[in-house]
Amino acid sequence: MAKVLYEKDIQQEVLKNKKIAVVGYGSQGHAHALNLHESGYDVVVGLRAGKSQKKAEEDGFTVKSVADAVNEADVVMVLLPDEQQTQVYNESIKDNLKAGNAIAFAHGFNIHFSQIVPPEDVDVFLVAPKGPGHLVRRTYQEGAGVPALYGIYQDVSGNAKELALAYAQGIGAARAGVLETSFQEETETDLFGEQAVLCGGVTSLIKAGFETLTEAGYQPEVAYFECLHEMKLIVDLLYEGGLENMRYSISDTAQWGDFVSGPKVIDEGTKARMKEILTDVQTGKFAKGWILENQANRPQFNAINAKENSHPIEKVGRELRELMPFVKQPLQNKQIKQK
Ligand code: NAD
Ligand code: MG
Ligand code: MG
Ligand code: MG
């Protein structure tokens, strides 16, 4: 079994006298900066002027330009959107890194796909929380944490692993467990997981179920509750105790339906297509398409996004959620507005 590390396994001294620049103050950035600060570390936030800057200042941080923050820091964590990182790296980070500094990422995309080529005299590591930034923050405040992967791309100081682990502990991840990976494994599994299962898989499954029911004449409200709203209740059971726990809680009728119909929905053909998706991730084909899409100012991304947001499930969902104010936590409201 892979070795999972916890707080008792980690030494923090290596990071204690270092200045950490958190570059970006979005979903991950705000969580890393606040958690590190409350764990006793010296944090400066690097940003361009804008909404995030105001928020970071309200949270009590000194905010500097990316160049200035990197210049005064020993450890630089890059928490910009992946598709912006290369440009900001070239313009503001590269020339301000000094020999012996460390540069770190929460996702391996730009290092693994050679969009960022770091200098040879700095440590390069990865601390990738396996959860959304707002949960990295919330669980830390609750005394818990979101598990994280760590990986080393370049170890110049001889301490890169210790640095990565101390950093992971600083954001609270070692309360939940920290697991070693490589930039390659993190990048490929993260991209595959979000495409085939977590984001792409789940949204397509929900939409197909909703469309099947409404096209058969059932009320969209009923189809919404059945295919989307209940998803969270089922996922909570999976999260707490795996498939067995979920199946224990549902009726035996539902469990029998799960056994006979699940494999008809997700069959060998689906798995073969998942393998194609994985191949496109591994060969860099997906990465190349996404990099080019950004260079073209996202024509396809924007068109698909507009179409998706007007799907009937979204319309009925907005109406129903208005009537269930308890569904929308204040945090989620804020996140949706910020988008
Ligand atoms: P985000 O979009 O929420 O936040 C990005 C931040 O960067 C914002 O504060 C924005 O103002 C700032 N920014 C954008 N362009 C900038 C520029 N040109 N100059 C200066 N600042 C700029 O991003 P995020 O979702 O937190 O993702 C950050 C990293 O974390 C990515 O590598 C991502 O893959 C990784 N990650 C994210 C999550 C998640 O929960 N969202 C989970 C795991 C890993
Ligand atoms: Mg520096
Ligand atoms: Mg992920
Ligand atoms: Mg991802």
Ligand code: MG
């Ligand atoms: Mg039911």
Ligand code: MG
């Ligand atoms: Mg049961």
